[in-house]
Amino acid sequence: MDSSIIIEKSVIILVVFAITMLMAMYSTLAERKVAAWLQDRIGPNRAGKGGLLQPLADGLKLFSKEEFEPNTPNRFLFFVGPAIAMSTALMTSAVIPWGDRFHFFGRDIILQATDIDVALLYVIGVMSVGVYGIMIGGWASNNKFSLMGAVRAASQMISYEVAMGLSIIALLMMTGTLSLREISAQQPGMHWNVFYQPLSFFIFLICAFAETNRTPFDLAECETELIGGYHTEYSSMKMGFYLFAEYANMFISSTILAVLFFGGYNYPGMSWAVENWGVNIANVIGIAVLFAKICGFIFLYMWVRWTIPRFRYDQLMHLGWRVLIPLSIINIIITGIVILRAEIAIYLGF
Amino acid sequence: MSTILIIFCVLAAVTVLTAFLTIFSRNPIHSALYLVICFFSIAGHYLLLNSQFLAVVHIIVYSGAIMILFLFTIMLMNLNKENEVHKPRITRLGAIVSFCLICLVLLAVFINSKPIVGEYISTGEDYQSIKVLGKVLLNEYMVPFEFASILLLVAMIGTVLLSKKEKTEK
Structure with missing residues (x-):
């Protein structure tokens, strides 16, 4: 393999890692600011200008806190839990196309760590593995409340993965590929998938809320019933990892939503910008547009958190199994009929 | 070639070791977790053979769904007594x-x-690749494929019936 490719890919991986961490860090501040705004407060404004250094202060606090360990026979698993949560949260970003190709020094640079054939399946796979962090941590805490939180998280994630997978199938019938790069390239200008597959988008959005354990589906850490849920026994940076993984997951799922349904880096007039301003400038705008879409989704996550109250557990299961799964199957059938409408018309003799 | 051989040896060692640990560990949850690691290393073998689709589907189905349900059941039933039936x-x-x-x-x-x-x-x-796999599955092997799905459906309905049986008797 070419050594320049290795250097290029390592730089991309490092930058994506740094951006994910930065976005997760500032999502914590944004969450508190949005909450304050929705509740007519000011929010954190002491550390730095307008509270800009608050995430750093929070991180420093978490690092310097006493590390408490419960009396558990599974000390190793107690450590492994947050590690799995954090690493799976960071793994998904490998297949996301952050922009179209750049042209520097006579060579094309593609802004993607790796373009595999089964990128979308990889994303779903990593998401489904992410629940191990919660389950193992909750079980190893040796605490009934933690265990209940872990069990709830597991059953919730499995239930919503089914609906999520089925909702994606309707989209895949249209795109005909699993590669996120090709899916982005298929949505130039304003031909975003959300206009062709609105139902699929809504089901995916609801499932994304459930998969990231956000309100209204945060039953795994429901304070009124379970103290802190699966991270009741965690303290210091281990708890910090769990909280951080949640924000990183939120960032990644916002990115997936933007790429799958809102055209990724595409914006109206991109081809015009390529012709008149050159590939690189058009691409910089594309990356900015992608991040604007991502920030919009992150804001949506926070907005919903302070708007919709938590579901009851049976309501959650009812919504997952009896509403979302039949809806997504109907969506698949409708999509199939629309795709094959010419053949069906010939078959029926029109 | 040698790097692939080294990776294969490590993966094979992990697979065999965790498979044995699955059988020999006394704690059911540890046993299940070893099985998860075993499944991951098998997915690694698939990747070494350049079959990405099989590897990812293996992880989604076995590690992501089936083993989580296993762990779930073991945790709920509190089988943590380390006794062997x-x-x-x-x-x-x-x-x-x-x-x-x-x-x-x-x-x-x-x-x-x-x-x-x-x-x-x-x-x-x-x-x-998925394209060739899909074409072969839904053309040449259409009938066995459908039979397999019917078998799965029957198993699913059977499980629901078995779990509902107790309630109707009461």
């Missing part, structure tokens, strides 16, 4: 017979697939 002899006999049948099926698969794979290699087509 003695199976009746007929169950063990059944296990041996079904294992032999699986070996027979695997042998048949390997013997049958060898010429087909050779054909794909000679034409230079990427037979691991």
Whole structure:
């Protein structure tokens, strides 16, 4: 393999890692600011200008806190839990196309760590593995409340993965590929998938809320019933990892939503910008547009958190199994009929 | 070549070790977790053979769904007593017979697939890609594919019926 490719890919991986961490860090501040705004407060404004250094202060606090360990026979698993949560949260970003190709020094640079054939399946796979962090941590805490939180998280994630997978199938019938790069390239200008597959988008959005354990589906850490849920026994940076993984997951799922349904880096007039301003400038705008879409989704996550109250557990299961799964199957059938409408018309003799 | 060989050796060692640990560990949850690691290393073997689709689907289905349900059940039923249930002899006999049948099926698969794979290699087509896999599954092997899905559906309905039975009797 070419050594320049290795250097290029390592730089991309490092930058994506740094951006994910930065976005997760500032999502914590944004969450508190949005909450304050929705509740007519000011929010954190002491550390730095307008509270800009608050995430750093929070991180420093978490690092310097006493590390408490419960009396558990599974000390190793107690450590492994947050590690799995954090690493799976960071793994998904490998297949996301952050922009179209750049042209520097006579060579094309593609802004993607790796373009595999089964990128979308990889994303779903990593998401489904992410629940191990919660389950193992909750079980190893040796605490009934933690265990209940872990069990709830597991059953919730499995239930919503089914609906999520089925909702994606309707989209895949249209795109005909699993590669996120090709899916982005298929949505130039304003031909975003959300206009062709609105139902699929809504089901995916609801499932994304459930998969990231956000309100209204945060039953795994429901304070009124379970103290802190699966991270009741965690303290210091281990708890910090769990909280951080949640924000990183939120960032990644916002990115997936933007790429799958809102055209990724595409914006109206991109081809015009390529012709008149050159590939690189058009691409910089594309990356900015992608991040604007991502920030919009992150804001949506926070907005919903302070708007919709938590579901009851049976309501959650009812919504997952009896509403979302039949809806997504109907969506698949409708999509199939629309795709094959010419053949069906010939078959029926029109 | 040598790096692939080293990766294969490490993966194979992990697979065999965790498979044995699955059987020999006394704690059911540890046993399940070793099995998860075993599944991951098997997915690694698939990746070494350049079949991305199989690897990812293996992780989604086995590690992501089935093993989580296993762990879930073990945690809920509190089987954490580290005791071993003695199976009746007929169950063990059944296990041996079904294992032999699986070996027979695997042998048949390997013997049958060898010429087909050779054909794909000679034409230079990427037979691991989803496109080829989907076409073959839904054209040549349409009937077995549908039979497998009916079998799964029957198993699903059967499970629901079995779990509902107690409630109707009361």
